[in-house]
Amino acid sequence: MADVRHRVTRAALRAGLAPEHAEQFTIAVNEVVINAIQHGGGAADVTLAPAPGTVTVTVRDSGGGIPANVTPRLPTPHTLGGRGLWLVQQLCRDVTVHTSDAGTVVTLSVTAGPDVTPERLD
Template identity: 40%
Template sequence: MTDDGHLRPEAVAPAAGPPLLVETFARGQVTDLRHSFAACAEAAGLRDQRLDDFVLAVNELITNAVRHGGGAGRLRLWRVGATLVCEVSDGGGGIGAERLASNERPTPDTAGGWGLWLAGQLSDSMVVTSGPAGTTVEITTALDGAGRVADPAGAGERAE
């Protein structure tokens, strides 16, 4: 922990279960990492639309790390029972409190702000820890699809 009470990405508690993938990355490695991540998630049992959604969510997080988080980051993927957990961390300056407090969909004319929102929509849960030493985002998805419920408005699925 830093003196300001925020967790540094490298100070996050170790994941339960053996890691399926642990990679550091920088600009120019996003595409290769996305392919490695997709192969690991599929080998762990994630399939079909849930696989596509989780890969897209992680792609948004790693892209944010290189664009807004200092140009590099670290990805960890592990399985806890029937759940896949992915953590993406960076050493950037953090995300502002106002941005973190908003769960609203960005307006269509907004140039930025879609990545974090989209990652939250495409995963079953999302926890963001951010401060001056960096940001860590942890997202989960149930391998059996039990973590999602139908959207009552009929717009697809939503995280519960």
Template identity: 40%
Template sequence: MIQAAEEEDEEHESLHEAHVRNAEQARIVTRAFLAEVGPIGGPDAEAVLLVASELVTNAVRHAGGVTRFRLVAGPGTVTVTVEDASATAPRRWRRTPDEPCGAGWRLVRQLAEDVEVSTRPGGKSVSAVVPLPPET
């Protein structure tokens, strides 16, 4: 399920791409990735899992599905990138108490130290850089 991709940039410890169709698959791939890159557990792993899950859920729910899923471990971070076929940028939904959705984008922005949305021919790319504490 996980395919290693070649990366010339030496600052990245590990890079993986996988084909995912839903949030459950994203969490499975992300857990395996985190296990490969080192002992990342507890709230730090949960933050990365939540960001991956929410970005994939948003792509499925609002943009017709995921066209690319990528995880990159760098010094003190994991970057989650999800691409889809819609050029419409994510936006914060106005929730009402009876609506079960609308908090995902806000959570991604709270958990990530940086979020970038870029359009490209045929869709967009959303990348979230999730900080990890330094290894002790």
């Protein structure tokens, strides 16, 4: 995991993100990878695709998919866990999730610029 985090942070900084935005993106990727490992079959395939001014990370797992009743919302303060997808959506504006019985594919993208700071707090 440490190697994945370092590579994502380096790619985000090279793409021109401010250090705090690179850190937020790295945290979001970290959450997705941890979810894939914990809930998606014990392993994750992570693809990092940097380009000038943008970084895209795709995380694939081979688990049973995300149940239909799981939505990215903030659980109550007394609930253990369940904050991963919610946190990802707070830290990264461009997130797509495709899930099926064959597993889940989560794609996160970030673009350098003045408007990359997430504003949403649902």
